[in-house]
Amino acid sequence: MAALELHSIAKAYGRVSVLHDISLAVADGEFVVLVGPSGCGKSTLLRVIAGLESASDGQIRLDGQDVTRLAAAERGLAMVFQSYALYPHMSVRQNIAFALENMRLPKAEIARRVQSASEMLRLEPYLERRPGALSGGQRQRVAIGRAIVRDPKIFLFDEPLSNLDAELRVATRKELAALHARIGGTMIYVTHDQVEAMTLANRIVVLRAGRIEQIGTPLELYNQPCNEFVAGFIGSPRMxxxxxxxxxxxxxxxxxxxxxxxxxxxxxxxxxxxxxxxxxxxxxxxxxxxxxxxxxxxxxxxxxxxxxxxxxxxxxxxxxxxxxxxxxxxxxxxxxxxxxxxxxxxxxxxxxx
Amino acid sequence: MTTAPASNLLARLGRFIAELPGAPMALVERVIGTSRMAYVFILPNILFFGLFVFLPIGIDIYYSFTGGTALFPSQRPGVGGLQYHYLADCKNFYDPSSCREDYFWRGMWTSLKFTLIQVSVMVLVSLATALVLNMKIRARGFFRAVYFFPVLLSPVVVALVWKWILQPQGLLNAAIVGMGGQPILFLADAGWAMFWAIFVSVWAHTGFYTLILLAGLQAIPRDIYEAADMDGTRPLRQLVRLTLPLLWPNLLVVLVLVTIRGVQTFDEVFALTGGGPGTATMMIVQYIYTTAFASQVPDYGLAAAASVVLGLLLLVLTLTQLWLTRRRGAT
Incomplete structure (x- = not known):
């Protein structure tokens, strides 16, 4: 697990700036939620951290080491995508093992890790199935399993619950909280749902139009919003x-x-x-x-x-x-x-x- | 609003025409019942297919059991399976010169050789082109169009263009001589003629198959590649473990289409080499064409029998394709 520091991160597509001067420190083992309305840049920020997009300016440090110019694979992070992005032609077992095979781990080690992740996520009965034969919640767990087995420095989640129905969303939210408590990893989680943010986060980062509006614990944001936007965004029904x-x-x-x-x-x-x-x-x-x-x-x-x-x-x-x-x-x-x-x-x- | 009465009249005319089949169709429906109406609607197409597809197939099969040189079926004497016997009359099937109809077997072997090489080259070239055109390269739209343009040309035009390039005083030889080399008789040498027949065929059709593969590549969600990037997947492994398996349905379509069209190849190669030198590039379809229409004594019966054999071969290939795609759909 690792600590993350962002120093004055900016991202522009041509003339369109989507992130401005983002600075943030995430402590080792912390669960940080990036929250904001659609188009606020939260997913872009996560992708910049992941290395799927390059930062136009600024610096990203992992445990003090500058990783700004490193490719996604070299940063040692794992990401759970909104669409899950499972490999449709591979079984659940192959999906989970794929990254480990890339790392050329011994077969016994791969089998052990897949076994342990599938036990933790209750995926054992489905290991030989393809993603197409799984429900949304099961696919979600496979995507998480794929991240866990790699033992990544940081887990990145891009709106992982948004494709689930309301009931399953609540159940999976609880599982994620339990997972964080159990493995204690550093997690950065993007959502537009302030209830997810309030229930999961150690700290919440509220973004608007590519800028950080406020950083704080859920109750700090609830009790002492620094401006009208944050006050209106946090809490349901709204202020x-x-x-x-x-x-x-x-x-x-x-x-x-x-x-x-x-x-x-x-x-x-x-x-x-x-x-x-x-x-x-x-x-x-x-x-x-x-x-x-x-x-x-x-x-x-x-x-x-x-x-x-x-x-x-x-x-x-x-x-x-x-x-x-x-x-x-x-x-x-x-x-x-x-x-x-x-x-x-x-x-x-x-x-x- | 002076046009109102006119447009009103037009509308009434349109309605009249639209309702014209109403009464007769209602009558037909009452007579045969609603559930059989579907047959009435597919009848025109069935007639069309019958006239231009099924009837010729029937006539061809009938001709293959007749002999003589007469054109009209009524004047042709029945000979039973004699034409098929002639085609199969071989001492050694691997040596066409030991066969009674040696040109048929030469055509078969040439088509087989042509198809095998052309299929492998075509699939590899189309795949490579599609992979490159799917990348974020400059002027991607321009290149996509460029690779597709040859598909729009008539096969004979393609052959003539390349003939001008390849003939002894053609462009390519001019370039070779310009660089101090000796001119090469590209179309008069058996090896070179086969090479260029395959080359020109690939050049002319690769754009079409590239398009099919490109469509398949674009249907693969981008986030799968992003997940693979996060998983630290090397490019070659990405190609082998992700792209090719996900592209397999399209690859299969291309493989079967190229094979079927390879076996059917005629016009391009015939216009380019005339089947020569000798019979070096004479395909099976050229044999059928020559036997029926271009020899001094037309032998419709033998050509028809050869067509039936070719038809059965293509049927096997098509059924294989159906079986493969359905098997894949089932899993």
Whole structure:
């Protein structure tokens, strides 16, 4: 296993720049998730790390050694592809053994490693089958097996769960977490699914338009997003954003309502800002509260209820409450915001603290 | 909107024409039942095939059991299997001069030799060309077109172009003489004539097979090669363990098509060498053509029998192809 450092990595295709000045250090044994919307460059970054694409600028170091100009095969990394990229004409056993044969390992050693990986991934009954005769989840495990047997310095995963159905995705996610706990390898994982990111990662790297927006543990990103983009991207349902105007003495004005916020102290009276509050941090307040919401949709999930509504100024608000609710569509209800969980973002989108 | 009545009229005319077969077809359907209507729809094609494919095959088989020089079937006396007996009348099948119909056996052996060499060369050249044209090279589209152009030429044109190049005062000899060498009689030497017959045939058709293989190469997902790169697969091993097995269905199609067309080769080589020198490049189809149409005494019966033998040979090759592709599909 190895540590990885990226120093000012840039990637451009002709005149189109897709990665700008990416610097990141991944510790030995760490599980880092690269997350961001489509087209943010996360897969390109993974391919640059893998050596399938060359970096236009910057340096990649593995355990301190510069590998920027090394070919993919010479970096000693393993990758699990979104499409699995199994060799369709080979059996599961041949697929897993292929890289080991490339390394010209003794036959007994190859057999031992294939055996151990297939036990770990419960693939023994399928070893003689071809990929075409396997389900999506089994193919996924073969792809992981192919990576594990090589004992790579780092595992790279490119949206490995996106071709699985919802139930299998959850099951495989748990298996991946267990796998990381067991083999303790350095893993870099690309996804656009923030739930995968939150559940798997030691640290998350949020990317947007080829730039790193924020790096942190899942809860750091959830509790202290550095800007509006990260705040909106992490958490489901997403954070509510309500336009506010700074009033005097640390107060903000939303429509006709006015209330005090610690972070508002950084604003001058009349400044525009955006208030961010997660659905789970809004309480229903039968008597008054901070704001009034007109309810336009209710989703009863049994254990929890999502209430969607509109504020007086037209902003949409989502609220999550425990248990079941008697609120109906068209009701006007008061809400209060849990002050310690309110975020405030300046006009430039950056968090005010 | 002055054209509205005219377009309205056209629309009505179109509808009238479209609905014209409606009533008779409905009548036919009532008489024979819906489930048999499919036969009505394939009838025109069956008639067409019958007239231009099955009928000639039948006539050919009939002719092969008749003798004499008359053209009309009614005037031809039946001779039983005599023509086949003539064809097979050999002391030693490996030595055409010991056979009664020595030209038939020379043609057979020449076709066999031509086909074996041409198939190997064609498959290798097409594969190599397809592999190169599948790489990220400059002006790839241009080269893909260049390799395909000869396919568009008529075989006789191909032969004539190469004849001008290869004749004693041709381009190639001019170049040889220009470099201080002696002119070579390319088409008058048995070895050279066979070499050029194969060369020209490969030159003219390789583009078509390259296209089939290129399509196969492009159907192989790119991420399989990326996975192989990550797995540290060397280029030769990538070719042998990944590309060739994944390309096998296309290779098989090419192999069978080249073989069948190799056995059928006639026009190109005939226009280039006339089958000569001597019978050095005389293929089986040329024997059939000469026996039936170009000899002083046309022997339709013998030519028909030789055609039937050739037809059976091609049938075996085609069935082999079907068997191989289906067997592959089943696994």
């Amino acid at each position: 509510n954003f309500i336009p506010v105007t700074a009033a005097e003495a640390g107060q903000v004005q939303v429509g006709a309502a006015r209330f005090a916020l610690a972070a508002a102290g950084a604003l001058a009276a009349g400044d525009k800002a955006t208030l961010g509050i997660r659905p789970e941090h809004i309480d229903l307040a039968p008597q008054g509260g901070d704001l009034e919401v007109e309810v336009n949709l209710i989703e009863q999930l049994g254990g929890e209820t999502f209430v969607y509504g509109v504020l007086g100024d037209g902003s949409e608000v989502t609220m999550r409450s425990e248990g079941q609710s008697a609120i109906k569509r068209g009701d006007k209800v008061g809400i209060s915001l849990q002050r310690q969980h309110v975020h405030l973002f300046g006009a430039d989108g950056l968090a005010l603290r």
